[in-house]
C-alpha cells in the first residue's frame with residue numbers, strides 16, 4: 216500500500232533545470248526514495264540529449280519531457296514520434312500551434328506505437344499561456360484580448376478538441392479548465408511558490424497547498440527545490456503541504 220506521502224509525491228514534478236547531467240544527478244541522489252515525476256526541460260535536454268531520459272527511466276522515474284514543440288504539423292508529428300519511441304511518459308506542445316498541429320502530435324505518437332507495440336501512449340499536453348505571462352502582457356504585448364482565464368480556457372478547449380490529454384496552465388485557472396473540459400482532462404501546473412519563496416520570473420503563482428485545493432493533477436516545482444540549501448527538506452515540506460491540502 217502506498218502511503219499518503221508517496222501518493223502526494225507522485226503528483227509532484229521536479230523541474231531538472233540544470234546545465235549538466237552531474238548537477239541533475241546530484242539532486243536525484245538527494246531525493247532518492249521520493250517517488251516524484253521528473254521533468255526534463257530544454258536546458259538539460261539540449262545539453263545532454265536522449266540518454267538522460269533513458270537514465271531516468273532506468274532509475275524508475277516517470278519522465279515529462281518538456282520541449283514545448285511548436286512547428287508545422289508534419290514536423291511536430293515527427294518530433295512526437297521520436298519522443299514516444301524514446302519512452303517518455305509525458306510531453307508537451309504549444310496550443311498556439313493550433314488544432315492541426317496538436318492533432319499531428321497525437322498522430323506522431325500513434326504511429327510510434329504501431330511500429331513498436333511494446334511502447335505505451337504518453338500523456339500529451341498543451342501549453343496554454345506561460346505562467347510568467349501577466350494579464351497586461353497578454354493584452355498589450357501578445358495582443359490577445361479578454362481575460363487570462365478566457366484565453367487559457369480557449370486553448371484548453373482547442374487541445375481537448377485535438378484529442379490531447381490535458382494542458383499546462385497556472386493553478387489559478389484549474390477550476391475554469393476542469394469546468395469547461397471535464398474533470399478527467401489533466402492539468403499540470405507550474406508557477407508554484409511555497410509561502411515566502413521568491414517568485415522570480417513567475418507571475419501567476421500559488422502555494423503547493425493552494426494549487427492542490429484548486430484540484431490540479433500535478434504541480435511542477437523547480438527553483439524552490441533545486442536552489443534550496445537543503446533540496447530534500449524543501450521537497451519533503453512541499454509534499455507534506457500537498458498531503459495536508461488533499
Ligand SMILES: O=C(O)c1cc(=O)[nH]c(=O)n1[C@@H]1O[C@H](COP(=O)(O)O)[C@@H](O)[C@H]1O
Nearest residue numbers: 230256281344345346383405435436437438
Ligand atoms: O511547460 C512547463 O513546464 C512550464 C510552463 C509554464 O507555463 N511555466 C513554467 O514555469 N513551466 C516550466 O515549469 C518549471 C518551473 O520552474 P520554477 O519556476 O523554477 O519552479 C520550469 O521548468 C518551466 O520551464
